[in-house]
Amino acid sequence: MRARYVKLRPNRYNSFVVRNHSSDCVRVRFAPSPTGQLHLGGLRTALYNYLFAKKHKGAFILRIEDTDRKRMVASTAENIQNDLQWAGIDVDEGPKQGGCYGPYVQSERLSIYQEHVQLLLKNGSAYYCFCSDRRLQLLRRQAVSSQEIPKYDNRCRHLRENDRRARLAKGEQYCVRFKICDQEETFNDLVYGSISYNIAKNEGDPVIIKSDGYPTYHYANVVDDHLMRISHVLRGVEWQISTTKHILLYRAFGWTPPLFGHLPLLLNADGTKLSKRQGGVNITDYRNDCIYPLALINFIVSCGGGFSKDQERFLKPRCYSFKELCGQFDVSKINPSSGKLMPERLLEFNRMELRKRFENCDTRELLIETVKRLVKNKFPSDTLDLSDVHIENILKLALNRIDKLSDLVANKMKFLWMSPAMGPLNQELDTVLEHLRITLLGEENLTKDSVSILLKNFSNKHSLNYGSFMKDLRTILSGLTEGPSVAEIVEILGKVNTIRRLDNYINKK
Incomplete structure (x- = not known):
């Protein structure tokens, strides 16, 4: 440049x-x-x-x-x-x-705006306006009834100097307006190229200092940026x-x-404009929902361009670091067309970041502590199993099933963190569960599909009513009467936790 x-x-x-x-x-x-x-x-x-x-x-x-x-x-x-x-x-x-050009809060810079507006008043670029709110509202109504663009008629721009001084001396309320030129202005937009616009066609002289002494956005913005x-x-x-x-x-x-x-x-994905009123767009909401910062950053930059490796990012999605994003960023590559956010991409990026943190020994410890805090906050009155070993085993088994850590404290996942309360003893189940325990011990990999087949074969072999047996088994393993399938529960719990819960039931006497 x-x-x-x-x-x-x-x-x-x-x-x-x-x-x-x-x-x-x-x-x-x-x-x-x-x-x-x-x-x-x-x-x-x-x-x-x-x-x-x-x-x-x-x-x-x-x-x-x-x-x-x-x-x-x-x-x-x-x-x-x-x-x-x-x-x-x-x-x-x-x-x-702090910094050399503060204050960095506009309400603390009022004296600066007042001093600079005097420059515009002295060089004739601005003037005092004494028009009442009632008159301005009347102008708006007249314009609307005439199907014209509502705008100020610049009346006070043409006040004589004697009239202006007399009104100021009487203490009349005023604002300060800026004189705009009735001509087309052109500037080069770094994203959109050449832009031309005649502001006088759509509005009259704008207010730059309001009657309460505060600057308007446009005026303060220019003074501060300079x-x-x-x-x-x-x-x-x-x-x-x-x-x-x-x-x-x-x-x-x-x-x-x-x-x-x-x-x-x-x-939004459907082409509608993002809105605060819709919810789900505030950064605090993402923070509270256990979305990782880098996942959210990559989600944002995944639409709209601005990076030298956009095509590579599309073909091989991954969470780029801030250093990588800084190196790739290029204003000239920003797509001037509106970008659509795909919510599934956010969850994809968050899963990547979650796995990355679990694979690193240092960040894994932080993950475990975060899970402890989430579980305690969600289930404060329950007896919880929050040993580091248990949490690590759950994370290892659940990483391919969850999008974010908050998924682990959904109500249907409560069974992960506490032993189910024991109901009335069922002596007939004890022998069956002993056989099931031995069967599970002989299995190498307990996936949802393999467990589902195993349980159906087990029910047939022992002449059990499959539906009733699954209902009892769900209660024994999770304390739930409905929710995830037994096969899903076993997959999430893993072999060690599943057998431990069977043992607890069998040995409850």
Whole structure:
């Protein structure tokens, strides 16, 4: 990438007089609004910015954009930071980490926005607007009734200076609006190519400072990106239509804008748009459901492109490390078409990560401790078998059957962790179970299919009613009256645990 050098006005927020957009000075940011939990689309935006920064040895900045005070949700900002940390995305500068260009929370930067809006007022790029909410609502209703696009008519742009001063002196409530030009603006999108748009066709002069003194998103976004020396902005495609507005703001300040790239939408498998209201898209939900961070990261990057080995990833799916993803990431390879997320891919990646962790001695110990915690939390009042040996045996047998650790504490899997309560003695079963025990001891590999055949042959040999015998055997082995088949229970328990439970029943006297 060719370096671009732009002279900047020195000020107390930025002592640099030169900004370099070369690859050795990449600065990107993720700027979520704390109005809800971090979701898949937001994590994808953060991830792509992070990968881009690390590939070019740049900095990844986190900025909390909390100027929409009415929609803020308590503790959300903290949760977003925790989710990013869990996902493996390390922040170089942010609310917790600090940095040379803070504060990194917009509500703590109000004096900065007020100071900079004076520049726009003085150079004629902005003006005070005294229009009441009632008048603005009337404009909207008139536009709708006339089947026109509702937009501000720029009335206060044309106020005489004497009128403006008189209203300010009387203490009338006002906001500050930015003058937009009625002409088409063009910029080069790093993903979509050349984009042209005339913003004046769809809206009037936008508010940049609200009547409560807080900045609007568009204004604060531009001021912060400039003062934080952001070189590239990678964000969702829903912000593409606003980019020309941002470029006009940069021009009004006399600043050079960063380079923009917009990421396509993530869609459900059926082509519908992801929605927070649907549930199942929040990162906290995946965390609580025992999805591994790297599995979720690979799930996200598996659709939409952006990597030099996308074809290889499709043919030979595996969980790539952050180092590998950083090396492969290429903005020019992002597919501008919306990408569909396939839920089965997430489970496939999670199974890969689960097996990988079990095969490693160090991470296997962590797996065992995680299973202990999950079982205790799910079945706190029961007598549990949580020895390391038992858990390791269960994991070894269950790895090909489960997608995530939380599957092991489903209600139907309760039998794995406790000996079934013994019901009334059935003396007639004792002899039969002794024979079954001997039969199982002679088997090398107890798979679901082989056990199913074995039990049918055993029932015929001993003249047993197969249905009744299976019902009794399920209760003896699991304490369940319905649920998994006996063959499935034996396969999951394994030979050692199955025989131990038969012994417990036989020796219960």
